[in-house]
Amino acid sequence: MVDVVFVDDDADVRDANEQALDLQGVVVRACAGASEALSHLTPDFPGVLVTDVRMAEMDGLTLFRHVRRLDPDIPVILITGHGDIEMAVGAMREGAYDFLSKPYAPERLLAAIRHGVAQRRLVLENRRLRAQAGPPDAAALLMGNAPAMVRIRELLRQVADADVDVLVHGETGSGKEVVAQVLHQLSHRRTGAFVAINCGALPESVIESELFGHEPGAFTGAQKRRVGRIEHAHGGTLFLDEIESMSPAMQVRLLRVLETRQVSPLGTNEHRAVDIRVVAATKADLGAAGMRARFRPDLYYRLNVVTVELPPLRERREDIPLLFAHFAARSAQRFNCAVPAVDPAFWRHLMRHDWPGNVRELAHVADRYVLGVQAPAADVHADGEPGSLPERIDRYEAELIRAALVDHGGEVKGTLAALGLPRKTFYDKLRRHGIDRKLYLRPGAADDDAPAEGDG
Template structure:
């Protein structure tokens, strides 16, 4: 089988324990697996392998069946008892279909008849590693979900997130205005909320306003407040968001969308720390800290377009940048586990297992919507709607039991024909098959007897 490049990269350095008392065969298979990008570990006995393999073994096991002392079938049973999800591939030159079926039912992942082509071994090992990788991912997901808490701030262990947390703690009590930059969905309000919670202002209100979500006719009243009768429809006095946040933190999201006229008024508030509601000439002092967020880099004149330069410099006492998810991909499993556990609890569902499709999507998707997109995807997974269509060239599902038995049967027939030089009579005797059944199987598996002939059979 020709594996695709992504599968090859996934298998790079993956552990394969090869157990066989035949030193020459062990050496040959070490070379085969090593050239295919795996990391083979060769053991000369089952006892030696058992001493080195535990339930956390990150690879797969390939073992001969017939060995002195502990045989491959008993090794299979002991490894299955240790970890029922550990893939074990059995190799034999003496087996038959009945033994293959029995071994597969006992938990063997696959059954390979000697002699076998290197591609046959590599294909089966690759599939087994894909299964093992998925099992270990599910275990890690459940471990992460078990320790995920709803109040965990800025989930992640990447260097970028560690630096961000450290910066926020350093400036939280500095009482300076802060500009937060980050793409859509990166968690700008989470950062603003943490600055508030980690400061002395945390006992006072955290007031958030999305400047891009309100029309200009409304946002001015929302920010500055108004007196009764200040404009048509203003029946009662209203305290604006700026004044309401006094003593606490005012979070202005998408500040780059604020109109130029409103920017002038906000600049005056930041400079004087006073607010003048609509409909009055009275100025009221405010104990104000502003955290403003933008989706664009306001330091770039081209990016900030109509944003006032003086307002930018007034806000830009400290600038904090939130890295997009594509720059901290190592945080995706932890974030996904947190969101999945939260969604499963909210929807009253059992925590689902990862499937190859979900695992592939988590690893390959670029997440343009960042953490918000990942959170929504976790909700779909919790509802059983997270399967993504397979991308071209991705590996198919592992073969079924009947497919594996058919493959073993075909391998055994080819091996027996080769051993007897294509002689039909001796092959039939060795396989203990009726002649008609033998020819039916040749036809079903697409095997041409003449390809093995050395003499007429």
């Protein structure tokens, strides 16, 4: 699988870059001109286009615009001379992925390519999921290889079509609404509405009208009929977030709806049937003795048919590299910029932080890092790190290995080249540090875990 189509009409430049990238495990298709390059580019091309700007047959900017029409999500890196920088900046505004000014360091080109390839593969994987016959595998939204996340995805697939109400318990930012969306998308209700209500954000004076709706004249100011959120979710899914903050009076009315599957809007005695699945989310333990005075036990037991316990991010740290890489690639696409290289000190910060805001906090950190406004130096210096010198060296080595695995999506060949290690030494270090390489494999990627000739 080609990672890079490299275009330059100077044979010496082509050969030098092809050899340098090949030594780093990058598969290159070198082309002498734009026409040749276009013959290798398709909407499912999995890599990056790198092109010189000044070429005789067709210049790089024209080639870039051809590629934009073919597929605007193919990352294009422009190689420019000093006088072309202003033009290259303009091309980035049009959607170019990055540009490098001559002379450029090989490491800079390699980093831009690797980030571009990672982003491209995420784009293609998302397209593949959307294009599948039937519903997409929405459970893939709950990313992670930690055992708890694997079990949660399997549970959601099992109960998605069972039409049982679900209670989701987890800390703030752990992904409770994502669980509700996954259940909705995996179920036969996916064509219906997904209606989300934050019970803690609605004032007590309006929550009854919001949930149940009202008829004209039901109260002062009610001039026309309003369909409540529960009725609007008919045929779909009703997501009630922070349900622990719902008042006792509203709990009674909600319990009645769950038992009868009927709703009575304010201002009428009419009962309207509703076909809904309810997913309720809470950060509190509703079954605890201390919650009995605030939350009705009968409502708790009615909701607690199936419970999903979401682990906090600090309890599944092995998923942090995968999640950060995903969020950073998504941020780069949204902000139209490249993902900066992540140094070991920052990886150390990511792996040791307690993440009180969980996955949501990690996503915001990725946004700031890609934008260049994250300033981690103050809290990631390791000078005061406890332990002996050999222990610190071991930790640093493990962080470098994890960072290389993230950069190369768990692929052995590229990781070995980046670390400059023989295969046997590499696997010895994985065992010593307790690193599972397969956790870093990108979705759908082939595993190149095969012994190379001469490895010992």
